[in-house]
Amino acid sequence: MDLGAATALLHDPGTYTSGIPYAVLAELRREHGIVRVAEPALPGWPAGPGYWLVLRHTDVRTVLADPATFSSALGGTQIRDPEGEEDLRYVRAMMLNMDPPEHTRLRRLLHASFTPRAVRALDERVRGHAGAIVDAMLAGPAEVDFAKGVSADLPLFVLADLLGMPAEDRWLMFDWANRVIGWQDPDYAVSASFDAGAGSAYAADALALRPPPGPDGRLPDPRSREGMPDLYRYAHLLGAAKREAPGDDIMSILMSSRDDGPEGIGGGVSLEEFENLFWLFAVAGNETLRNGIPGGMVALLANPDAQRALRADPSRIPVAVEEMLRWWTPVMTFRRTATRDVEIAGQPIAAGDKVVVSFASANRDESVYDDPDVFDIDRYAVRPPPKAHLAFGYGPHVCLGANLARVQMTAMLTQVLTRTSWIEAVGEPAWLRSNFQRGVKRLPIRWRV
Numbered sequence: 001m002d003l004g005a006a007t008a009l010l011h012d013p014g015t016y017t018s019g020i021p022y023a024v025l026a027e028l029r030r031e032h033g034i035v036r037v038a039e040p041a042l043p044g045w046p047a048g049p050g051y052w053l054v055l056r057h058t059d060v061r062t063v064l065a066d067p068a069t070f071s072s073a074l075g076g077t078q079i080r081d082p083e084g085e086e087d088l089r090y091v092r093a094m095m096l097n098m099d100p101p102e103h104t105r106l107r108r109l110l111h112a113s114f115t116p117r118a119v120r121a122l123d124e125r126v127r128g129h130a131g132a133i134v135d136a137m138l139a140g141p142a143e144v145d146f147a148k149g150v151s152a153d154l155p156l157f158v159l160a161d162l163l164g165m166p167a168e169d170r171w172l173m174f175d176w177a178n179r180v181i182g183w184q185d186p187d188y189a190v191s192a193s194f195d196a197g198a199g200s201a202y203a204a205d206a207l208a209l210r211p212p213p214g215p216d217g218r219l220p221d222p223r224s225r226e227g228m229p230d231l232y233r234y235a236h237l238l239g240a241a242k243r244e245a246p247g248d249d250i251m252s253i254l255m256s257s258r259d260d261g262p263e264g265i266g267g268g269v270s271l272e273e274f275e276n277l278f279w280l281f282a283v284a285g286n287e288t289l290r291n292g293i294p295g296g297m298v299a300l301l302a303n304p305d306a307q308r309a310l311r312a313d314p315s316r317i318p319v320a321v322e323e324m325l326r327w328w329t330p331v332m333t334f335r336r337t338a339t340r341d342v343e344i345a346g347q348p349i350a351a352g353d354k355v356v357v358s359f360a361s362a363n364r365d366e367s368v369y370d371d372p373d374v375f376d377i378d379r380y381a382v383r384p385p386p387k388a389h390l391a392f393g394y395g396p397h398v399c400l401g402a403n404l405a406r407v408q409m410t411a412m413l414t415q416v417l418t419r420t421s422w423i424e425a426v427g428e429p430a431w432l433r434s435n436f437q438r439g440v441k442r443l444p445i446r447w448r449v
């Protein structure tokens with residue numbers, strides 16, 4: 001295989017509208033383990049210096065476990081570089097793009113806020129929301145878009161509960177996440193699904209600041225503070241209200257906590273920190289599941305025996321969800337920057353180089369998983385189970401919402417599978433144009449009872 005053509009294919013966001021090129025990943029993973037990818041200018045994506053793409057399970061873990069060598073803060077965690085110092089400063093205000101000790105402090109505060117009581121209450125509400133969403137599905141036409149028409153609402157409801165925001169404002173988060181994640185896909189860049197007439201006073205106030213599209217029809221770059229003034233306004237109003245009158249949601253618990261950890265940074269969460277956490281949760285906890293839940297359904301549509309087995313014994317669903325996460329891998333890549341000269345898989349990497357880990361490749365690594373392309377709902381049922389998949393990352397930044405994501409996927413699939421007799425595909429699905437998220441824009445299905 002021509003290495004230049006193969007890596008150009010992997011970089012191009014357009015490639016993923018027809019699926020992940022797994023055969024290309026497999027060959028590069030076996031032969032090289034790590035490859036150099038050029039970053040030529042593409043539509044909506046300026047030319048960049050290029051990056052190393054890490055393909056093997058073991059090397060992905062090594063990179064993610066070592067923030068002192070592979071920094072999240074130095075250049076952020078997205079492949080595309082922030083445009084200039086000010087945008088870099090802006091993304092660094094989010095914990096996703098921090099290194100220890102700043103990251104450790106926020107992470108500890110958040111951990112402490114997910115109290116067992118709050119988590120139990122949230123899980124209970126997840127099951128209630130999933131039930132109500134499937135009630136609505138069964139009251140509607142038998143042919144439905146399982147992505148936007150069914151799955152998208154669950155993470156929005158759950159985030160509204162977690163963040164303590166009025167449920168009627170939840171589709172604002174759908175639009176914000178589209179603007180951020182959908183920057184690579186023209187269909188999502190100017191998303192406006194929120195019904196302004198139905199929102200709260202905060203929503204009306206925030207919407208007045210929504211920027212108009214520019215001459216190219218796009219909204220400003222969402223990775224700058226000016227790009228998301230409506231989100232920041234909303235977060236500010238919500239955070240200030242929580243300071244005044246805390247609720248029993250996780251963000252209210254967070255806002256009233258203090259950290260006196262060994263790093264000596266200490267203190268509580270400032271309103272500005274809350275605004276940035278709101279941004280992160282509204283995006284990270286939303287798009288990922290909106291793609292993860294339909295991704296699980298894609299696996300069942302392609303594997304009727306698995307659908308039959310889970311219908312016969314729904315207690316197997318939580319273990320099957322683990323395999324869905326490995327097989328689908330909703331987040332395909334994340335980025336770090338080398339802080340010093342180092343080697344990965346025998347390849348010298350220079351200080352300052354971009355290092356991108358491929359979860360999509362690591363989760364199909366044949367040295368870790370037998371028949372890695374096969375979707376096997378019993379893969380994680382054997383004892384001892386195979387190595388954990390990396391769909392939620394690894395190391396200090398491992399997904400903070402992983403358990404909540406598992407609870408949501410399990411709740412939704414349990415409702416759908418126990419309340420219908422069969423689900424089949426009708427018509428063509430549509431995949432997101434992105435080299436970051438493995439997005440499902442449309443998944444037409446027909447259900448039967």
Ligand code: HEM
Pocket residue numbers: 064072077095096097107162280281284285286288289292329330331334335390391392393394396397398399400401402404405
């Ligand atoms: C299937 C669904 C999900 C997937 C595949 C996923 C994936 C990931 C991955 C790969 C990371 C690591 C980023 C890195 O190493 O730089 C991450 C971090 C994060 N995720 Fe998730 N996520 C999911 C759902 C959620 C949910 C439901 C929430 C919130 C309720 C959430 C909140 C976060 C946060 C706050 C971080 C940053 C953690 C940190 O920087 O320490 N995620 N996620």
